[in-house]
Amino acid sequence: MTLRTFLLGACSALAFAGMASAETLTIATVNNGDMIRMQKLTDDFKAKNPGIDLEWVTLEENVLRQKVTTDIATKGGQYDVLTIGTYEVPIWAKQDWLLPLDNLGANYDVDDLLPAIRSGLTVDGKLYAAPFYGESSMVMYRKDLFDAAGLKMPDAPTWDFVADAARKITNKDKEIYGICLRGKAGWGENMAFLTAMSNSFGGRWFDENWKPQFDQPEWKSSLQFYVDLMKDAGPSGASSNGFNENLTLFQQGKCGMWIDATVAASFVADPKQSQVADKVGFALAPDKGLGKRGNWLWAWSLAIPAGTQKAEAAEKFISWATSKEYSNLVAEKEGWLNAPPGTRKSLYANADYQKAASFAKMTLDSINSADPSKPTVKPVPYVGVQFVAIPEFQGIGTAVGQQFSAALAGQLSVDQALQSAQQLATREMTKAGYIK
Numbered sequence: 001m002t003l004r005t006f007l008l009g010a011c012s013a014l015a016f017a018g019m020a021s022a023e024t025l026t027i028a029t030v031n032n033g034d035m036i037r038m039q040k041l042t043d044d045f046k047a048k049n050p051g052i053d054l055e056w057v058t059l060e061e062n063v064l065r066q067k068v069t070t071d072i073a074t075k076g077g078q079y080d081v082l083t084i085g086t087y088e089v090p091i092w093a094k095q096d097w098l099l100p101l102d103n104l105g106a107n108y109d110v111d112d113l114l115p116a117i118r119s120g121l122t123v124d125g126k127l128y129a130a131p132f133y134g135e136s137s138m139v140m141y142r143k144d145l146f147d148a149a150g151l152k153m154p155d156a157p158t159w160d161f162v163a164d165a166a167r168k169i170t171n172k173d174k175e176i177y178g179i180c181l182r183g184k185a186g187w188g189e190n191m192a193f194l195t196a197m198s199n200s201f202g203g204r205w206f207d208e209n210w211k212p213q214f215d216q217p218e219w220k221s222s223l224q225f226y227v228d229l230m231k232d233a234g235p236s237g238a239s240s241n242g243f244n245e246n247l248t249l250f251q252q253g254k255c256g257m258w259i260d261a262t263v264a265a266s267f268v269a270d271p272k273q274s275q276v277a278d279k280v281g282f283a284l285a286p287d288k289g290l291g292k293r294g295n296w297l298w299a300w301s302l303a304i305p306a307g308t309q310k311a312e313a314a315e316k317f318i319s320w321a322t323s324k325e326y327s328n329l330v331a332e333k334e335g336w337l338n339a340p341p342g343t344r345k346s347l348y349a350n351a352d353y354q355k356a357a358s359f360a361k362m363t364l365d366s367i368n369s370a371d372p373s374k375p376t377v378k379p380v381p382y383v384g385v386q387f388v389a390i391p392e393f394q395g396i397g398t399a400v401g402q403q404f405s406a407a408l409a410g411q412l413s414v415d416q417a418l419q420s421a422q423q424l425a426t427r428e429m430t431k432a433g434y435i436k
Contacts, residue, residue: 023313024053028071029083030064030300031244033267034133034340037330038321044329045320052313061242062186062398069394072097077307080314084129085188086120086299087387087394093128099304099311100126104319112324112344116367117299129301130322134342135263136366137196137295138359139283142276145169145176145256159200159225159286159294162257166233169256178233180255181226184242185405187397192296192386193260194404195397198222200287200294204376205388205425210434212425214400214418224414227407239409251275259285259294262366265359266338282359284366290377296386297370299343342367392432399424 029035035058042054057079059067064083071078072092084092092098104110110118110127117134121127139162141153149168154161166178182193195205203218213219230238233256235249243260247267250258251274258264271277285295302318304311320326324346327339336356339347341363347353348364357363375385382388387397400421407417429435 022051022053023310024055025080025310025313025317026055026057026078027081027083027317028057028059028064028068028079030061031058032061032263032300033247033273034263035083035300037334037338038132038326041326041329041333045317048320049313049316052316054317060244061188062184065186065188065394072305072307075307077305077309079305080308080310081317082303082305083132083300084303085301086117086297087188087384087389089121089129089301089303090123090389091391092303093123093126097306098128099306099308100128101130101304101315101318102126103312103315104130107325108319108323109346112346114343114345114364114367116297116370117343120297120299120372121301129299129303130318131299131301131343132322133263133340134297134299134367135261136297136342136363136370137193137260137285138262138265138362138366139257139259139285140250140264140268141257141281141283142169142253142255142279143281144276144279146281153281153283156284156293157286159197159288162259162286163225163229163233166229166257170233175254176256177235177249177254178256179229180235180241180246180249180258181230181238182242182246182260183230183234183238183405183408184240184245185398185401186242187387187394187401189242189401190405190408191397191401192298193294194223194226194401196285196296196386197226197294199376199385200285200290200292201225202288202290202292202377204378204380206380206382206429206434208379208381210381210429212422212429214422214425219418220414223404223407223418227414230408239405261298262359262363263341265363266341266357269357269359270337282362284362284369292375292377293369295366295370297367297372298386390434392428392434396425396428399428 068082117131121129151165170178182190201222249255253276268274268280285293287293304314330339336353370385372383403417403420406412
C-alpha cells in the first residue's frame with residue numbers, strides 16, 4: 001500500500017466517522033411567523049454545532065397539537081424537540097413525559113425570563129420548557145378608519161365600545177370588516193378567544209364543584225354578543241378563520257380591528273409584511289366593567305420528550321433558540337421590531353426595542369395583568385386563563401369549540417350550541433370522575 005492510498009483511506013474513515021457521529025434532531029413546530037423565521041436563521045446554530053443537523057416538521061396549530069400529543073402519549077419517539085404551550089407543560093411534566101431543562105448553559109440566564117411566563121413552565125422548581133415567545137392578547141386597530149369615523153380608541157376599551165366602533169367602520173362593499181375574530185374550532189383556536197372573552201363577561205367553564213356553566217346567563221350573553229357582532233361586522237367564512245387567517249386579512253387592510261395574540265403586533269406593524277403598517281394602533285383587550293379583561297396568557301415553548309435518544313443535542317438547540325443571543329440575531333437580520341416578544345425582562349429594558357416596537361409596553365402590561373390563578377370573576381377550582389389546566393380539557397375544549405364554530409356559521413342557534421356544550425362537557429366530566 002502506498003502512503004497516498006493509506007492517507008486517502010484514513011481520510012475516508014475519518015469522514016465516515018464524522019458522518020456517523022452527526023445527529024439529526026427532528027423538531028415539531030407550529031406554522032406561525034416567528035417559527036418560520038427561526039428556521040431561516042438556523043445556519044447560525046449549525047455553524048456553532050457542526051455535529052447536529054435539523055429536520056423540521058411544521059404544522060398548522062390544531063394538527064401540531066394532535067400529532068405531538070398522540071406521539072408523546074404513545075411514546076412514539078418521532079420528535080426530539082416539541083413546540084408546546086403553557087397548557088401542556090405542567091400536565092406532561094407531572095406524567096414524566098418531558099425532560100427537565102437543567103443544562104441550558106452558563107450564559108442562558110433563566111432569571112431573565114418574565115416571571116409570569118416562567119412560572120407556567122416550571123414544575124417543582126424545575127423548568128420543563130423554554131419559552132420561544134410569550135403572549136397575552138390585545139386590540140389591534142386601524143387608526144385611519146377610526147379617524148374617518150370620528151372615533152377615538154381608548155387605551156382600555158369596553159366590549160360595548162368595540163362593538164359600536166366595529167359596526168360603524170364596516171364597509172362590506174369595499175371588503176373592510178369592522179372586526180376579525182377567531183372562529184376556527186379548537187381549544188387553542190376559537191376557544192382561546194371565547195374563553196378569555198367569557199371571563200370578562202363573568203363566565204366560567206366550571207363552578208367550584210366542576211359542574212359546566214354553559215347553561216348560565218354569562219355564557220349566553222358572551223356567545224350571543226360574539227355571534228351578532230361577527231354577523232354584522234365580521235368577514236364572511238369567519239368560522240374557518242384562526243390566528244393565521246385573520247393575520248393575513250388584517251395585513252391586507254380588510255380588518256378594522258383584530259383582537260388576538262400580542263405576538264401579532266410585529267407582523268401587522270412591519271411594512272415588509274403589512275399593507276397597513278403605518279396605520280396600526282394598539283389597546284388593551286376589552287372588558288365589561290367586572291374587573292376582568294378579555295386577555296389571555298400563553299407561551300409557545302420548546303421542550304424535550306422523555307423518549308428521545310438525543311437529549312443533549314436537543315437542549316443545545318433549545319438554549320440557542322430561546323437565548324438573548326437569538327434575539328440579537330433576529331434584530332441584526334430583521335430589525336428589533338421582529339425580536340421574539342414576551343419572554344425576557346432584558347428585551348423590555350432594551351431602548352432599541354422600545355423605540356422599534358410601539359406595542360412593547362402594551363404587550364408587557366397585558367402579560368402581567370393576566371392571572372391564571374384567578375382567571376374569572378366568580379371562583380373556580382381550576383388554573384388557566386384561556387384554558388382549564390386539566391388533561392381532559394383538550395378534548396372537551398375542542399368539542400365545545402366545534403359547537404360554537406357551528407353557531408358562528410349559522411348551522412346552530414346560540415342556544416343549541418350552548419345546550420350541546422353543556423351536555424357534552426357534563427358527560428365527559430362525569431366520566432372522568434370530576435362530577436360525583
